[in-house]
Structure formats: C-alpha cells, structure tokens
Amino acid sequence: MYQTIYHRPSSVDEAAALFAKGSDSKYLAGGHTLIPVMKQRLTSPSDVIDLARIKELVGIELSADALNIKAATTYFDILRSADARKGIPAIVHLTSVLGDPQVRYRGTIGGSIANNDPAADFPAAVLALGATVKTNKRSIAADDFFKGLFATALEDGEIITSISFPTPAKAGYSKMRHPASRFALTGVFVAKTKSGDVRVAATGASQNGVMRVPAIEAALKANWSSAGLDNVTISADGLLTDIHGSSSYRANLIKVMAQRAVTAAG
Amino acid sequence: MISVYTNTVPVDAYRGAGRPEASFVVERLMETAARQMKVDPAELRRKNFITSFPHQTPVIMAYDIGDFGASLDAAVKAIDYAGFPARKEKAKKEGKLRGIGFSCYIEACGIAPSKAVGSLGAGVGLWESAEVRVNPVGTIEILTGSHSHGQGHETTFCQLVAERLGVPINQVQIVHGDTDKVQFGMGTYGSRSAAVGLTAILKAMEKVESKAKKIAAHQLEASEGDIVIENGEFKVTGTDKSIALPMVALAAYTAHNLPDGMEPGLKEGAFYDPTNFTFPAGAYICELEVDTGTGKTSFVNFVAADDFGRLINPMIVEGQVHGGLAQGIGQALLEGAVYDASGQLVTASFMDYTMPRADDLPSFKLNHTTTLCPGNPLGVKGCGEAGAIGASAAVINAITDAIGNNRLEMPATPDRVWHAIPGNA
Numbered sequence: 001m002y003q004t005i006y007h008r009p010s011s012v013d014e015a016a017a018l019f020a021k022g023s024d025s026k027y028l029a030g031g032h033t034l035i036p037v038m039k040q041r042l043t044s045p046s047d048v049i050d051l052a053r054i055k056e057l058v059g060i061e062l063s064a065d066a067l068n069i070k071a072a073t074t075y076f077d078i079l080r081s082a083d084a085r086k087g088i089p090a091i092v093h094l095t096s097v098l099g100d101p102q103v104r105y106r107g108t109i110g111g112s113i114a115n116n117d118p119a120a121d122f123p124a125a126v127l128a129l130g131a132t133v134k135t136n137k138r139s140i141a142a143d144d145f146f147k148g149l150f151a152t153a154l155e156d157g158e159i160i161t162s163i164s165f166p167t168p169a170k171a172g173y174s175k176m177r178h179p180a181s182r183f184a185l186t187g188v189f190v191a192k193t194k195s196g197d198v199r200v201a202a203t204g205a206s207q208n209g210v211m212r213v214p215a216i217e218a219a220l221k222a223n224w225s226s227a228g229l230d231n232v233t234i235s236a237d238g239l240l241t242d243i244h245g246s247s248s249y250r251a252n253l254i255k256v257m258a259q260r261a262v263t264a265a266g
Numbered sequence: 267m268i269s270v271y272t273n274t275v276p277v278d279a280y281r282g283a284g285r286p287e288a289s290f291v292v293e294r295l296m297e298t299a300a301r302q303m304k305v306d307p308a309e310l311r312r313k314n315f316i317t318s319f320p321h322q323t324p325v326i327m328a329y330d331i332g333d334f335g336a337s338l339d340a341a342v343k344a345i346d347y348a349g350f351p352a353r354k355e356k357a358k359k360e361g362k363l364r365g366i367g368f369s370c371y372i373e374a375c376g377i378a379p380s381k382a383v384g385s386l387g388a389g390v391g392l393w394e395s396a397e398v399r400v401n402p403v404g405t406i407e408i409l410t411g412s413h414s415h416g417q418g419h420e421t422t423f424c425q426l427v428a429e430r431l432g433v434p435i436n437q438v439q440i441v442h443g444d445t446d447k448v449q450f451g452m453g454t455y456g457s458r459s460a461a462v463g464l465t466a467i468l469k470a471m472e473k474v475e476s477k478a479k480k481i482a483a484h485q486l487e488a489s490e491g492d493i494v495i496e497n498g499e500f501k502v503t504g505t506d507k508s509i510a511l512p513m514v515a516l517a518a519y520t521a522h523n524l525p526d527g528m529e530p531g532l533k534e535g536a537f538y539d540p541t542n543f544t545f546p547a548g549a550y551i552c553e554l555e556v557d558t559g560t561g562k563t564s565f566v567n568f569v570a571a572d573d574f575g576r577l578i579n580p581m582i583v584e585g586q587v588h589g590g591l592a593q594g595i596g597q598a599l600l601e602g603a604v605y606d607a608s609g610q611l612v613t614a615s616f617m618d619y620t621m622p623r624a625d626d627l628p629s630f631k632l633n634h635t636t637t638l639c640p641g642n643p644l645g646v647k648g649c650g651e652a653g654a655i656g657a658s659a660a661v662i663n664a665i666t667d668a669i670g671n672n673r674l675e676m677p678a679t680p681d682r683v684w685h686a687i688p689g690n691a
Contacts, residue, residue, distance in 0.1 A: 176560050176562070176680070179600060179620045179626075179679065179680070180616060180617055180618050180619060180620040180621070181617040181618070185680075242612075243602075243604050243612055243613070243618070244618075244679060244681060245680075245681040246681060246685070248685075248691075249561075249680075249681045249684055249685065252559075252684065252690070253560065256559035256560060259559075260559075
C-alpha cells in the first residue's frame, strides 16, 4: 500500500469538500473492495475519505410505499432489521446469502451499488425493484444507474446517500454461489410491482454486469410461476465464460434461478 | 534433444503422493466394468479381493495381511446399501438425481525398508530414530526423528510412553524438528510416523525399561524377572514392595547404589528400520444428489470403513481421516490449479481457487475394522493419507451413477456436471 491521507468526516458535505480538495481522492465504506486493491498497489489514492462513520448515512426506514436504506448501512444491519424483513423480505434473504459473516459485518449497500461489481448481489435488487438511488446531488432511477462493468452514472465525487426501494407486491431472489468467491455465479431477482408490472434482473451472468431479462419478464407477466418459464430459452450471447461456468451454463442458470426466485416470492 | 522452457510451476507430492491417482484409476475402472457387465459394484469388488496372505504383487510389495471383505461389509451396512434403490426412486420423484459410488482402496505406506528403497535408487535409508531421556526427577523427553505438523504426535507418542509406564501424560514430552537437538531423523510423510517413528520409540523404551527394572530389582533386592511396571511404579510381583519411577530415575542419576558395572543415567536410543511397508486398506461409499438445474452436488451420506491395524489414539485417527477425506473431496469437486493457453495462472487467489470449506463437506461416518500389522510390535499401519487416497473415486463414481454419464473430469464443478447431464450439451 502506498502512502495516503485518511479522513474521517462527520457529514456528507464535509466528505464531498474533502474529496474535491484531494488530488486523487477515493471514498471508503466497508473497505472490502478498496483496501485489497490498495494493498495490491493497483490504486494509490492521495486521500481516503471514510463514509462509513457518517451518522446521517446509516439507517433503515419503512414507509407505506417504500423501504429506504441509507447508503452506509451494513449488510449485517439490513439482515437484522425488522423493517426490512417486514417491507421486502427478499432483500433480507439476498443479504443472508451475500458473502460471509465477515463481509456482512463491514460491507455496505452503498459501496456495493457504487462499485457495480458484475457479480455483486445488490445491483440485482436495485434494478429489479426499480429503486431510486439518491445522491448528495440528485435522484437517479435504477434503469439509468448501472452503466456496465464497474461503471455507474455517478459523477466524480458524488456520494450515494440512500436507496429507496418501492415495496413490491411480490419479490424473490435466488443465487447460484460462485464456489470460491461466493459472489453470484448467477443471481436473479424477480419483482411484481403493486401495479402488476414484472421486473427481472440478473447479476453475475453478463460481461456488462447486472441486466434486465425481458424474455423472463414477459413470460412471468403472462404466468407468474416457475412453470411459466419452462419454455423460455435464454441466449448465451454476451454472457461470461470462465473456469467456473460456460456462457451456456450461465444462460441456463438465469432461467433456473428465475424459476426458484419466483417460487420463493410466492 | 528437445529443450523446453516453461513458466508453469513443477508439481510435487500432495497428500497420498501418487496413491490417490493410482487408486482413482483402479476404482473408476472397477465401477465402469461393473456398469458395463451389469454386475453389482460391491459384488464385483468382493469377487476380486485378495483373501490369502502374504500376497506377493508383481511390483516389489508383498501384502502382509488384510480383510478387505470385512471393510466392505462394514461400509455397506453403515450406508444401508440395500435401501439405496428405494431412496434413488424417491429422489427421482422429487426431481433429484441420486447416485452411489464405491471406492475400495489399498495403499503402501509406513515407509520404508531401507534396503528396498535403496534398490529402487533412493540415496537415503528410511529408518527412524528415537532417544528417550528419563530426567532425574522422572519426567520424560522423547527426541524423535518424526515431525509433527498437524498429526498430533505430541499426543500419540506421549500417550504410548505414558501408558507403558503408567504415568500421567503431562510428564512426557516430545522434542522434534530441531536438528540441534535430534541427532538424525528421516521425517514425517508417507504415513510412517506411527509404524516407523513410534516403533523406534518403543525400541528405545524397551531399553529404558530394562535398565530401570535392573535398578529397581537391585534397590528392592529382588530378581529382575520379578519386576513389573504398574501405575508409575516398579513392583516386585506378588508383594507390596515397590519403587516409584522418579526414585528409580533419581537413583540412576545419583549413582549411589547401582548394580556393579552399570553406567549412571537413564537414557536410551534406538534406530528402527522397518522390514516391510504397511498396507492400510478400506472401503468408502458415497451417496449424493445432483441438482439437475444447477449441476450442484449435495452429499447425502459418506461412510468410511478403514483398516489401519491398531489405533493408538482414536480421536487423532478420526482427525486424520476427516482431513484426508476433505482433501479427496476437494480434488473431486472443488480444487484445481488452472493455467490459460498463454501460461497465465488463472486460479491465482482463493477468489478463483476453490478451497474446501466446512459447508462443502458432509458429516462423515467412520468405521474401523482391524487386522493387526505383523510388521511392527504395535500392529499399526498408519492412517494419515488414506482419506485423500480413497475419497475422490467414491465421489466421481457416485456422480456418474447419478447423472447416467460415465465421462466426468475432476473437479466435477456444477458447470461440468450440468454439461455432462444427458441432454445438456
């Protein structure tokens, strides 16, 4: 790790100001992405600005229409939250199969979304539920937020403050865990909104990261059941191939995980 | 002459050192033959077991003793093999593919007779050394050429000595892994530390006990043949005359009243060269289910029936078998170092190299049958590598049985298994 200056601001405004002052600043939340990368000397920020201890960035609230999770809330807090369990139990389930206890104690939902790892779990929930990503500058709809491999719509220095998930009528998540990393080899989040729309998002499968799956959305809108997907074929084009799964295997997993997510959703 | 430059790393012995590979090939052939001939895989093994000993093989080794049918019987009973067809049918109705796989292994370990390895070109002898030092206060140090790096010699070696003398085990310690202290030793590998290392200790103990009995007999004015060792005391048999080990040791080191001509001190060494390899053997049976949607394998049951000869410490043996099974299953399902076509190591961290974790493994059911090894006084065969040797064939035999396709490479990752299910190209 190269030398850097570590800051612990107490507000979002202070964090943004520190970021702008540094010559090559990086935000730090749970640290499970940034610290290993710094340790391997793949990045050497001039300033590291810790968002994880900013009180206004931690918390979970359930309203009549939405579950609002502040960006620096840890996975562990989501797992334990009665509001989360009441509002969108599928999010609690997703968190329970994410990583391992050590990851869950430190990792944050904001960090996951901002990083947009192509195999991360939370981008699938954000995209499938049509969530709104709120930053210190604006609100961004999920469909406009994820831009590809490790890329988002966030501008330099912009800080996610919270994510607002509209509460669905039904939602479910099913994931095939990568045997080594326990990321999503493929994970699918399915949601039926209160107005009857169906949104489906797959992570871990595409070279571009999290994606909607129109073929499955259409089939589930017609028949919301596992059987409703029996005749759907997913194309392997554009899907990842590596030692843990061929693109055709991942195409199969998109379908199978969607079926299991629908069954879990009820 | 062709020279080749490569940046890929050399390979070396892993747990089992060639025996997992050999056993895998043999046991996959047995299972394949059984399926082709439509013969029950357990019966095919049973028909082909060696039953008369010693059995000279064409490759130097002479199997000294074994009862391979007893291991197979124990395993078959433990897994309820008779009930498997019904379980397979029930699983099928629930949309799961269930399979069962056998692996009847035998290995050669307890290495090795020095003459034998010399004739094969080895530059060293494979004996083992031990020096037992009884200190003036009666505590005991065992300087051993074996080395404990997880095998629990601190327990097993001390246990043997403590039990022979009837003293608390905390009065006994091993000294190992220090070439300043241990004059010469040949180390721990090849499942040799009990068969060879512990026997060397036993030989040294026999000399210690003999000398100690002479001192006790002299002090108690009895004949040496009437001295027995019980609960840390040297007793004149049939009387209540006794002298405790610490007093015998003190007598040895003060030398005020020793038999004429006896040197002071109570410290003896031995080198032990085994006369044969040892041949642990056993039967493993694995029952598992394959998820047709994902190709993922879930264990239902895994039973082991091993013949390791005498078990000195059953808990340590259990630990060794569990560890070996974990590594064998890791090889079958999870692990593999992969280079791409340009020589780049793809599995360069544990984010890509799948290290077995506790939740990847079943709860193992271990059984033991016993034919005492005639080659050493303790009758031990060794147990450190057996799990890694026998396990992988059992797993691959079970998966190929479950999916109805006998072609499957290791590691049988969910991706590979799914592609191997007939109908999925």
